[in-house]
Amino acid sequence: MKGATPPAAPPREACASCDVYRAANLKKLGVNLDQWDYVVALAGNPNVGKSTVFNALTGLRQHTGNWPGKTVTRSEGGFEFGGRRYKLVDLPGTYSLLSTSPDEEIARNFVLFGQPDVTVIVVDATRLERNLNLTLQVLEITDRVVVCLNLLDEAHRHGITVDERQLARDLGVPVVPTAARYSRGLPELLQAIADVASGKVRCRPRRLEHEPAPLRAALGELVERLRAIYPDLPSPRWVAMRLLAGDERIREALRAGELETLRPAASPREPAESPLAPVS
Amino acid sequence: MAMSLNPASPREPAQIESLMRTAQRLRQQLDVDVHELAVEAIYAEAARIAGRSVSRPDRAARPTFDRTVDRLVTSRLWGFPLMIALFAVMLWLTISGSNLPSSLLSALLVEQLHPWLRDGATALGFPWWLRGVLVDGMYLATAWVVSVMLPPMAIFFPLFTLLEDFGYLPRVAFNLDNLFRRAGAHGKQAMSMMMGFGCNAAGVVATRIIDSPRERLLAILTNNFALCNGRWPTQFLIATLFVGSLVPAHLAGLISAAAVTGVALLGVLLTFAVSWVLTRTALQGEVSTFSLELPPYRPPRFWQTLYTSLIDRTLFVLWRAVVFALPAGAVIWLLANIPVGSLSLAEQAVQWLNPVGFLLGLNGVILLAYIIAIPANEIVIPTVLMLTVLVTGSTGMGQGAGVMFELENPGEVKSLLAAGGWTTLTGINLMLFSLLHNPCSTTIYTIYKETSSARWTAVAALLPLALGVAVTFSVATIWRWWD
Numbered sequence: 202m203k204g205a206t207p208p209a210a211p212p213r214e215a216c217a218s219c220d221v222y223r224a225a226n227l228k229k230l231g232v233n234l235d236q237w238d239y240v241v242a243l244a245g246n247p248n249v250g251k252s253t254v255f256n257a258l259t260g261l262r263q264h265t266g267n268w269p270g271k272t273v274t275r276s277e278g279g280f281e282f283g284g285r286r287y288k289l290v291d292l293p294g295t296y297s298l299l300s301t302s303p304d305e306e307i308a309r310n311f312v313l314f315g316q317p318d319v320t321v322i323v324v325d326a327t328r329l330e331r332n333l334n335l336t337l338q339v340l341e342i343t344d345r346v347v348v349c350l351n352l353l354d355e356a357h358r359h360g361i362t363v364d365e366r367q368l369a370r371d372l373g374v375p376v377v378p379t380a381a382r383y384s385r386g387l388p389e390l391l392q393a394i395a396d397v398a399s400g401k402v403r404c405r406p407r408r409l410e411h412e413p414a415p416l417r418a419a420l421g422e423l424v425e426r427l428r429a430i431y432p433d434l435p436s437p438r439w440v441a442m443r444l445l446a447g448d449e450r451i452r453e454a455l456r457a458g459e460l461e462t463l464r465p466a467a468s469p470r471e472p473a474e475s476p477l478a479p480v481s
Numbered sequence: 482m483a484m485s486l487n488p489a490s491p492r493e494p495a496q497i498e499s500l501m502r503t504a505q506r507l508r509q510q511l512d513v514d515v516h517e518l519a520v521e522a523i524y525a526e527a528a529r530i531a532g533r534s535v536s537r538p539d540r541a542a543r544p545t546f547d548r549t550v551d552r553l554v555t556s557r558l559w560g561f562p563l564m565i566a567l568f569a570v571m572l573w574l575t576i577s578g579s580n581l582p583s584s585l586l587s588a589l590l591v592e593q594l595h596p597w598l599r600d601g602a603t604a605l606g607f608p609w610w611l612r613g614v615l616v617d618g619m620y621l622a623t624a625w626v627v628s629v630m631l632p633p634m635a636i637f638f639p640l641f642t643l644l645e646d647f648g649y650l651p652r653v654a655f656n657l658d659n660l661f662r663r664a665g666a667h668g669k670q671a672m673s674m675m676m677g678f679g680c681n682a683a684g685v686v687a688t689r690i691i692d693s694p695r696e697r698l699l700a701i702l703t704n705n706f707a708l709c710n711g712r713w714p715t716q717f718l719i720a721t722l723f724v725g726s727l728v729p730a731h732l733a734g735l736i737s738a739a740a741v742t743g744v745a746l747l748g749v750l751l752t753f754a755v756s757w758v759l760t761r762t763a764l765q766g767e768v769s770t771f772s773l774e775l776p777p778y779r780p781p782r783f784w785q786t787l788y789t790s791l792i793d794r795t796l797f798v799l800w801r802a803v804v805f806a807l808p809a810g811a812v813i814w815l816l817a818n819i820p821v822g823s824l825s826l827a828e829q830a831v832q833w834l835n836p837v838g839f840l841l842g843l844n845g846v847i848l849l850a851y852i853i854a855i856p857a858n859e860i861v862i863p864t865v866l867m868l869t870v871l872v873t874g875s876t877g878m879g880q881g882a883g884v885m886f887e888l889e890n891p892g893e894v895k896s897l898l899a900a901g902g903w904t905t906l907t908g909i910n911l912m913l914f915s916l917l918h919n920p921c922s923t924t925i926y927t928i929y930k931e932t933s934s935a936r937w938t939a940v941a942a943l944l945p946l947a948l949g950v951a952v953t954f955s956v957a958t959i960w961r962w963w964d
Contacts, residue, residue, distance in 0.1 A: 248774065299519070299520065303689040304690055327777070329535050330528055330535070331527070333526075333527035333530055333531055334523055334527045336527075337530075360538035362535075363534055363536075364533075364534040364535075364536070365534070368533075368534040371530045371534065372530065382779075382782070407530075413513075413519070413522055415511065415513045416511065419507040422507065423500075426503055427500070430497070441504075442515070444504035444508075445504065445515045446508075446515040446516045447515075452501060455500070455501070456497060
């Protein structure tokens with residue numbers, strides 16, 4: 202990763218590690234956001250509490266509901282934390298980035314072409330394995346990820362414990378345990394977002410090292426071609442895989458030059474329309 | 482191999498095309514399913530990582546609260562009766578709970594405040610027509626919207642939202658899935674239908690969770706059969722007045738609730754029936770499979786749910802109703818006071834529509850109200866009431882055309898409507914027509930945006946209307962034949 206900017210005026214160490222300080226440091230901006238330093242996307246499986254996290258951070262009151270598929274459009278809000286302004290984008294829940302229903306495509310396109318500075322993947326601690334499927338797919342696309350291990354209260358109720366340190370080691374990105382319904386763990390989540398956004402924490406995400414053997418040669422050739430054309434592309438292997446799978450949307454994106462907009466990671470963004478193509 | 486000398490410059494189209502060709506060639510050379518291989522690799526990795534960090538209790542599964550509830554609400558035997566009973570109880574609470582606040586609001590806004598405003602306008606020297614448009618038209622229509630709609634919505638929506646927050650809706654989808662599949666539709670259509678019970682425009686947007694365009698279109702075309710916010714109050718009021726009054730007072734609430742439940746169920750039934758017909762005619766195709774997650778039950782956060790449902794739904798809908806009621810009130814007053822020949826415009830229109838209305842077991846007033854209320858179903862009842870006062874103006878209920886006074890309780894609304902020639906048949910057919918007519922203009926516009934097809938938008942608007950005409954006509958014919 203290159204071009205990381207130094208973190209903004211770091212608070213005194215003793216303060217920075219204190220919940221009270223951090224919580225007081227959060228300013229919920231609702232929808233009143235015309236300039237921002239970082240764009241943060243909220244992704245995750247359906248019904249894991251993305252909108253609850255969104256509401257808690259922005260102070261907005263997006264309708265939340267206990268059923269998968271409640272959010273079908275992306276909604277945006279803002280918050281200020283540690284002197285930086287963040288635009289938070291709540292994406293529709295999706296089990297995978299590989300399928301094609303309109304709501305899943307909104308999520309995928311934003312992560313891929315919207316190039317958020319940080320993608321927060323909210324995962325359900327009680328169904329970790331299934332949630333990791335999406336997490337691993339997102340990690341293929343971008344390495345600027347924070348995993349929000351949510352619904353810990355429910356996991357606790359079912360006697361399930363998750364070793365978040367082990368998980369963070371295995372995934373190579375920060376993992377923050379939360380119970381967003383009860384606002385637990387949100388200060389730590391904010392800190393992790395800030396650290397990844399500013400480049401203070403560098404993610405070394407787990408990529409599937411062992412590609413399926415029959416594909417190895419083909420992938421290798423395509424990745425080389427992609428690297429030659431797009432030296433800055435953060436995830437040539439993923440794009441190559443999608444091309445091999447015959448993904449029409451990726452072909453369109455290449456033809457329309459959408460990959461041109463992929464910028465080097467970690468440069469603070471000027472306020473601008475995100476290059477996300479509208480989805481009909 | 483084509484190398485890019487200057488990576489910052491836009492890429493040559495030729496370069497991209499050559500890349501595509503390479504991809505295409507490699508793809509054809511592979512005799513494996515790339516998609517499947519990729520998915521398998523991801524799943525294996527996810528399982529491995531999860532296995533390293535998750536620990537679960539080793540004890541054998543024992544019945545939990547969730548599983549016990551699920552066994553009951555998704556049972557083959559009890560699932561449907563419980564579902565219907567639950568909705569009936571909600572509707573009953575709504576109907577019996579909103580009577581008192583409705584009459585209080587109406588007493589305050591219509592009985593007290595309206596004459597006061599009228600006198601005020603006179604004292605300030607407003608010309609009669611300005612006073613008419615402002616006070617007798619716009620204010621009165623709005624006052625009626627508020628007193629008729631606010632109480633039932635303030636009870637119904639929080640109840641519905643609590644149920645949603647608890648996690649019951651996916652169970653409904655689970656129960657209905659089989660029926661949807663047999664009708665040739667997508668099981669997730671249950672979700673968009675459920676959203677439609679709040680607002681059809683929202684329901685149409687919610688169909689985005691359906692992957693297949695064919696099934697999504699089915700869900701869009703049938704969403705209007707889910708009674709929306711704007712139509713619930715009509716159902717509540719008319720059921721109370723015309724169905725509840727047929728039985729002794731202590732049963733009235735129960736029977737009214739049963740009638741509204743019946744109309745809502747008819748809508749669900751028609752959703753299946755219309756989907757069934759469409760999948761065998763215009764929209765043939767395979768049913769796609771999907772997995773539906775039954776989320777754990779979560780204790781609803783009572784106060785927050787109350788707050789969001791009041792802000793998001795109750796006030797939102799009320800605001801919309803008021804916004805549309807203001808101009809509609811003015812239009813009604815003007816229609817009622819611009820004479821064409823010996824009669825006002827409104828009377829002309831009502832007389833002209835009356836024969837059609839009679840055939841459908843309705844009347845000209847109702848049909849005119851539905852034309853005026855195309856922007857919002859919410860204003861149907863106030864419009865009907867104001868127009869009825871107008872055509873029965875000679876009975877002395879009002880003061881001046883299009884002005885309504887002293888109707889502080891539902892009983893007087895009933896006597897007003899009876900004076901307008903309403904019978905039990907009119908009430909029942911109004912309930913049916915309220916279920917089956919064109920969607921409001923917001924929903925029509927949303928359908929157009931989601932389908933980008935004028936043809937399907939027209940089908941979505943006209944299909945329920947045609948059904949409504951057919952159903953009310955049949956009911957009226959049979960009813961009269963029976964008598």
